[in-house]
Amino acid sequence: MPEKFIAFKALVLKNNCPQCYSKDGLRLTFKQKVVETALYKSVTSEIQNELACETCNSIIYPVQWTDDIERVVDYQKKAFTPKKPSTYLKKATWIGVVAVILIAIIILSYLFYTEL
Numbered sequence: 001m002p003e004k005f006i007a008f009k010a011l012v013l014k015n016n017c018p019q020c021y022s023k024d025g026l027r028l029t030f031k032q033k034v035v036e037t038a039l040y041k042s043v044t045s046e047i048q049n050e051l052a053c054e055t056c057n058s059i060i061y062p063v064q065w066t067d068d069i070e071r072v073v074d075y076q077k078k079a080f081t082p083k084k085p086s087t088y089l090k091k092a093t094w095i096g097v098v099a100v101i102l103i104a105i106i107i108l109s110y111l112f113y114t115e116l
Contacts, residue, residue, distance in 0.1 A: 002035070004034055004036075005031035005033050005048055006032060006034050007031050008030055008031065008082065008083060009030040009080060010027055010028070011076060013026040013027070013028055013051075013072055014026075016066075017055060017056060017058075018066060019053055019056045019060065019064070020053060020055050020058075022053065022055040025053040025054040025055030025056065026051065026053055026054075026069075027051070027053075029050045029052070030047060030048075030076075030082070031049070031050065032044070032046070032047055032048075033047075038092055039089065039090055039092055039093045039096075040087055040088060040090055040093060041088045042086070042087040043085055043086050043087075044085055045082070045085045049077065051065070051069070
């Protein structure tokens with residue numbers, strides 16, 4: 001069952017990077033978990049966030065965050081509205097459901113007409 005996190009929102013922060021001290025490269029990305037199989041695609045309520053610096057090409061882990069960065073990230077977490085959890089049935093599922101219904105109708109009609 002392939003699971004992946006898809007980026008839904010990316011923000012540029014104006015804080016200094018703890019690694020290279022650049023003020024232009026920090027990017028906060030919010031990702032939401034999506035599960036996709038042959039029968040359905042499901043958007044879950046599981047959220048991840050990632051803070052990275054594009055200047056020094058490094059991921060900034062929460063241990064490295066300054067108080068300012070932590071406040072900004074907390075604020076952005078509260079302001080972020082994720083997609084609603086949902087499940088979409090794929091074409092193969094609908095074909096299977098219709099096939100099962102048709103087979104049931106054929107069997108029931110055969111049983112009904114053989115009793116007459």
